[in-house]
Amino acid sequence: MASKTVEDALNYLFLHNTVKKDLQEGRVPVIVRGEGNYIFDEDGKRYLDLMAGNTRPNAIGYGREEVAKAMYEQAKKMHYYTPAFYITTPAVELAKKLASIYPGELTTTCFVCDGSEAVEAAFKIAKQYHYLANQQKRFKIISRQNAYHGQTMGALSALGFLNPMRNVMAPLVPGHAFLIPPYCYRCPLNLTYPACDLACADALDSLIQFEGPELVAAFIAETMMQGVGALPPPTDYFDRIRQICDKYGVLLIIDEVIVGFGRTGKMFASEHYNIKPDIMTMAKQLTGGYAPLGAAATTRKIAEAIPTFLHLHTYGNHPVCCAAALANLEIIERENLVANAAAMGKVFLEGLQELQKHPIAGEARGLGLWCALEIVKDKKKRTPFPPQENIISQLTLAGRAQGVIVRGMGNNALEFAPPLTLTRKELEEGLKAIDQSLYEVEKKLGY
Ligand SMILES: Cc1ncc(COP(=O)(O)O)c(C=O)c1O
Structure with a gap:
């Protein structure tokens, strides 16, 4: 029997990307409370959240009064004023703080509501920059196969895999092209690193040539890709x-929407690769999920070339969200959570490597507290399970029965992105539960 809340959700709420049958058949928990790195459903069942809120924003754990208080104080003092024509102080304070921690030469930030809007703002910065530099023909955006950049129209047009939403929304924004990804476990060129000499990166040169160099505005890339499950390049x-x-x-x-603010064991994943972005997008761990906020930042050179940034969202620079971000960043720094993500991430990855003993566990990979385990039907041949076998959903449900939240990426990978506050004891509890879920699903499948 579905609970009253589930019944009401069925009748009155569009759950994002959720199959109604799962709701009807009781596979969608109602989450009512969070504490530390645990969440609780309406029946009081406790889960260790190895997915930081599932979409991975939660850096600092659940129930942080300090953030709630910062938001309350800001809401009382000045909850809202427009991001255009007037200045509100939390946005300025946050932009200045971010400029002090950004990688490369980024200085100047535009705040929006989420990651997709951050990507839209990034495209607008790129296009306005070229437009004002008498390069009005540059309208094309190149992204990568398997890329994920969000669900608004521009971001969706840069999506590099088949998603039913693409068909529903077609035609998408014209002028998008896709580079092959650096997916070494299943190399699209059938090569091996480093003997390949980065042929997948070199393919960008020929793609730009093909698209017309004078027409291309920008290349967008996630530092680590999420589409196939936490993929470091x-x-x-x-x-x-x-x-x-x-x-x-x-x-x-x-695009640092997932990895920004410590997830990979550095404040920004760009630092692992010494990347100097022209524009960088952020969201999620910027507020730890306590309030909706995204951001696109650019360099002094580009910002100074744009005298009026043509862009306006009612909730841009939102004072309460910026106050939440400031409090969240304060906690990340004070509690050394970036270093904790690096240390716990190393142990987590070693634990996943041990789980490769399982017949269906392929490559284990990751950086900091963002890891993945490829799930394969035939380990030698690296054959994925056919989608109709729903292997990832079986593993996710088995994990939940064991009291841990994990998530799948496509049909091929289990993904792990716990809050950066994860302790060694919780980590061990999580790995044990993943181990057990793998055994159970394998037993059912006759391995
Ligand atoms: C790399 C990347 N960019 C952009 C987005 C879009 O962010 P949002 O869901 O906040 O719109 C996501 C979301 O997962 C993402 O992973």
Whole structure:
């Protein structure tokens, strides 16, 4: 019997991306409370959240009074004023704080509501920059196969895999092209790193040539890709990408919406690869999920070339969200959570590597507290399970029965992105539960 809340949700609420049958058949928990790194459903069942809120924003754990108080105080003092024509102080304070921690030469930030809007703002910065530099023909955006950049129209047009939403919303924004990804476990060119000499990065050169160098505004790339499950690139990949972008005057947009603010064991994942983005997008861990906020930042050079940034969202620079971000960043720094993500991430990855003993566990990979385990039907041949076998959903449900929240990426990978506050004890509890879920699903499948 579905609970009253589930029944009401069925009748009155559009749950994002959720199959109604799962609701009807009781597979969608009602989450009512969070404490530390645990969440609780309406029946009081406790889960260790190895997915930081599932979409991965939660950096500092649940129930942080300090953030709630900062939001309350700001809401009392000045909850809202427009982001255009007037200045509100939390946005300025936050922009200045971010400029002090950004990688490369980024200085200047535009605040929006989420990651998709951050990507839209990044495209607008790139296009306005070129437009004002008498390069009005540059309208094309190149992203990558398997890329995910969000669900608004521009971001969706840069989506590099089949998603039913693409068909529903077609035609998408014209002028998007897709580079092959640096997916070494299943190399699209059937090559092996480093003997490949980064052929997948070099393909950007020929793609820009094909698209017309004078027509391309920007190349957008996630530092680590999420589409196939937490995929770090080869260490020298972005050096090659930067060189090619510079050769053609194409701006490099780095999408740090998931990885920004400590997830990979550095404040920004760009620091692992010494990337100097022209524009960078952020969201999620910027507020730890306590309030909706996204951001697109650019360099002094680009910002100074745009005398009026043509962009307006009612909730841009929102004072309460900026106050939440400031309190969240304060906690990340004070509690050394970036270092904790690096230390716990190393142990987590070692634990996942041990789980490769399972017949269906392929590659384990990750950086900091963002890891993935490829799930394969045939380990030697790296064959994925056919989608109709729903292997990822079986594993996710088995994990939930064990009291941990994990998530799948596509049909091929289990993903792990716990809050940065994860302790060693919780980590061990999580790995044990993942181990057990793998055993149970394998037993059912006759391995
Ligand atoms: C790399 C990346 N960019 C952009 C987005 C879109 O962010 P949002 O869902 O906040 O709109 C996401 C969301 O997961 C993402 O992973």
